[in-house]
Amino acid sequence: MSMSPTPPPRARRPLATALAVGALALGGVVTLPTPGAAADTGAPNGDVIANLWQWNWKSVAKECTDTLDPAGYGAVQVAPPEESLRQADFYWWDVYQPYSYALDSRFGSAADFKSMIDTCHGAGIQVYTDAVINHTAAQTGTGYAGTTLGNRYDTPDFDPADSDDCTKTIANWSDQHEVQHCELLGMPDLDTAEQGVRDKIIGFLNKQIDLGVDGFRVDAAKHIETGDLSAIVGALHKTASGAAPYVTQEVYPGNPPAVGDYYANGDVLDFTYAAAMKSQFGGGDIANLASFGSSWGLADEEHSNTFVTNHDTERNGYTLSYKDGATATLANVFQLARGYGRPSVYAAWNFDQSDQAPPNDGNGFVTDTDCAGGWTCLDRDTAVTGMVGWHNAAAGAAVTDWQSPASNVIGFGRGSAGFVALNNSSAENTFTYTTGLPDGTYPNDIDGGATSVTVSDGRATLTVPAKSAVAFHATR
Known part of the structure; x- marks a missing residue:
């Protein structure tokens, strides 16, 4: 099994209008957690990652104590914590256009961010952040912490000399040099071959580690040379537990560079796995999954970070999404049962248009997660939480x-x-x-x-x- 060599469109700009909102859970029912749960239930925490995409920091903290720890999740993946573009329409992809490395964002203040980390740690849950380190913002304006940019190559953290020499937008996806040195959708590409640029990125990531962050999802890793990324990862501090930070990398398969080139730096998001879930659960025959494994073209099992959907793929139709209702939930049940790689469960919000912002206060700041009011809290679904415990109990068994x-x-x-x-x-x-x-x-x-x-x-x-x-x- 393999994916198309043409990368799906990156959702940093308007995409096609989405389908109508569908059911979320098996049978369309979402079970809410018991409020007021203890900070640490003592439940064993495994390796499952809850990807609470663009939840605000206070809601993430509450989810760690009320749902993730009791269910046995091991980690929570959260949105990019840095200051980002803030525009009148408040698109979701604003957060992938960094304005500064200040930890004040549409999800809360730096103090809220630190409080979230401490609360999740108290519940035994590790915290991974989305690291947007390949580029800066394509659009000028004002960010969520008040930073004003008049020149997209000149930010509080980087000056024009820190950008790559290629200033054209990537057009030839078969040209590895262009993919890794030119601009992704017009966003200035940082010259990560320069030690000065690396030092600034390393400083940003180490600042988070020193606050308690346990790992990173490296956004647009495919657009960073593997040697450059290796130098950055190699300079990161140890986490509070004394371990190296967990690293998972966004690398679409197909065109160069190859997914396997990034194994030396950590895990990779397994897009081929997610595509297989759609092909079999979304119109094929799940009996075919008898032979499921590396022969299907998946990432190496040791480095595979699996998922059924994520924020890009649920919008471009590449994978199943919450709009597929019970089918998508059932695919998550399989993911947790099968035991290939390290699984992620994705929870975000309902959308009618693909670049619609998360629920917010009218000024772009994300409001508290309300699973009965616009959010798709798959991580709380009874079938999914049950299978997290099942997954932990079956760990290591063939x-x-x-x-x-x-x-x-x-x-x-x-x-x-x-x-x-x-x-x-x-x-x-x-x-x-x-x-x-x-x-x-x-x-x-x-x-x-x-x-x-x-x-x-x-x-x-x-x-x-x-x-x-x-x-x-x-x-x-």
């Missing part, structure tokens, strides 16, 4: 007992740790599965234990509703 009793119906285990059956068809399905689990009665992780499963002689008869799943695991 995929076993693969069965497909009908088209778009599958079941498989992870050794004796857990079993899951998924039904992506339009009709209920009943089948007796070989589970690999010890005999006994187990709560169904998909519905939060409202129903249970009985295993006898290693087998279980499961009735799986259309566009739903049944999952259960042994306690470790």
Whole structure:
């Protein structure tokens, strides 16, 4: 399996009008967390990343304590924290046009940012930020901290000499030099080959680490030479835990440079994985997933940061999105069950137009997340939170007992740790599965234990509703 070599359009400018808003969860129901949860529940935290895209800092902090820690998430990925372009229409992509490295943004103040980090750490959740270090802003104006730019090459952090010599917009995506040295959608490309430029970027990232940040999603990593990025990553401070910061990189596959060129720097966002989820859950047959793995053209498993959708791909149609309702949720269930790479669960907001800003106060500042009022809180969905715990319990176990009793119906285990059956068809399905689990009665992780499963002689008869799943695991 492979993706088109032509990169999808980067969403830094208006895209086509989106489809109407659809259901989010399996059955269209989102379960809200219990308010007032303790700062740390003691639940084991695994490796699943909650990508709370463009949530404000206060809402992220609350989610860490109320939802992410109790469910067993390991980390939260948040929006770019630096000051960015602020324009009258408040597009979402404003935050990918940095104005300064001040940590005052549309998501809150520097104090709010620090408070969020401390709160999430108190709940056992690591914090990764979106690092926009390839470029500065294409548009002049005023930023969220009051910085005014009259020259897009001259910012509080960089002067014109810090930009690459190529000032044309990338047009030939097959020319690696052009891709890495010219301007992405008109945004000045920083000359990361210069030590002075590297030092400024390193200083910005280390400032965040010193505040407690545990890692970074490197935006537009494909547009930075791997050697330059390696020099930057190599100069980063250790995190509060004493470890090197986690790094995942945005590298579209297809045209040069190759995805594998970036493995030395950390993980890569696995766009091929996300495309496969759409091709099989969104119109194919999930029974085909029996052979799913590196042979499908995925990123190397050791370096794959998987996802079902993200902010670019849910807008350009490259992947499933919340508009696909239960189908997208079911794909997330599979992602958490299958155990390839490091999984991310994406939660953002409803949109009617592709460059629509997140819910805000009318001045561009993002308001508190309201899952009943415009936000798509997939990270809270009962099926997803149940599967985060299932995923943690099954960590390290091989995929076993693969069965497909009908088209778009599958079941498989992870050794004796857990079993899951998924039904992506339009009709209920009943089948007796070989589970690999010890005999006994187990709560169904998909519905939060409202129903249970009985295993006898290693087998279980499961009735799986259309566009739903049944999952259960042994306690470790």
